[in-house]
């Protein structure tokens with residue numbers, strides 16, 4: 001059995017985290033890997049139901065997802081996690097949990113600039129924020145602490161979804177994980 005791993009895709013809303021994660025998931029499944037995608041929006045309906053978007057709740061959300069991802073990854077699954085995770089200390093705690101358990105962990109910054117994200121605006125959040133119908137939007141009026149040393153930085157504004165997924169696949173290969 002090939003090794004499991006957690007691949008965390010962090011970045012702003014509409015950066016492309018979910019799209020790239022599912023593209024990679026398809027490619028990995030074709031190659032016979034076990035894969036799960038732990039998508040932020042889905043998680044918030046179930047294991048993080050009731051949590052909001054305060055700093056504390058965002059931290060709790062990320063720790064819960066990190067816990068589940070590590071359980072999957074240590075059992076041979078590629079756990080792909082397209083979740084904003086705006087705070088460095090939250091992300092570092094997840095990395096540490098993986099290191100403690102000897103479970104491979106990769107941090108990927110989907111570094112699409114806010115100017116591009118706000119035009120994509122998949123869920124209409126940027127428009128709502130601009131219209132004053134929503135506050136606390138990551139990267140606009142809520143913090144996003146950029147990863148300083150991610151394992152990979154993806155500039156989705158300069159490449160196709162397939163190219164982004166391919167660069168991630170290459171990284172997994174280089175690390176002996178695919």
Ligand SMILES: Nc1ncnc2c1ncn2[C@@H]1O[C@H](COP(=O)(O)OP(=O)(O)O)[C@@H](O)[C@H]1O
Pocket residue numbers: 011012013014015016017018019020082120122156157158159160161162164
């Ligand atoms: N190279 C690219 N990588 C990822 N998404 C892209 C790319 N180019 C355009 N897009 C589009 O940007 C949007 C990203 O949305 P989504 O994946 O839901 O973002 P997030 O999960 O980060 O909020 C999708 O509509 C996707 O088709």
Ligand SMILES: [Mg+2]
Pocket residue numbers: 017018019039040041082
């Ligand atoms: Mg998403």
